[in-house]
Amino acid sequence: MSEKYTPADVASHKNDENGLWIIIDSGVYDVTKFVDEHPGGSKILKRVAGKDASKQFWKYHNDSVLKKYSPKLKIGEVKDAAKL
Template structure:
């Protein structure tokens, strides 16, 4: 079972040591991937700690997620109570 991570926890991971992004319901650690990203590190650093779902699917195909998703995934987004 993968870790359940809240949006608040994701938001804390936005520096060079640890960068999390959310794509759909997955949480991904991208700090060690930023320099390999074909689009450059700048966009990943700008999205660190945030939900990048819309931006990811705008520029990537399902194949990219199949290639990299399992390698970078650290958990799933924890559902939070809706008041």
């Protein structure tokens, strides 16, 4: 997987019209089609859409959850910001 996204790219995907993307660690995940399947409810994913949800994710999940859903939901990685 070689797609690279900026945090601004992810931030533009925070509603049903544009899709729901989140960042977990450095991975970018498209949860648009998963939102209704999420065991914790859709509100939680909609609240963190377009943002880095790492802190919230790790608070309630372990590594096995990420491994299980990454093949289906991961669409790329966050680009390193330009160093000035």
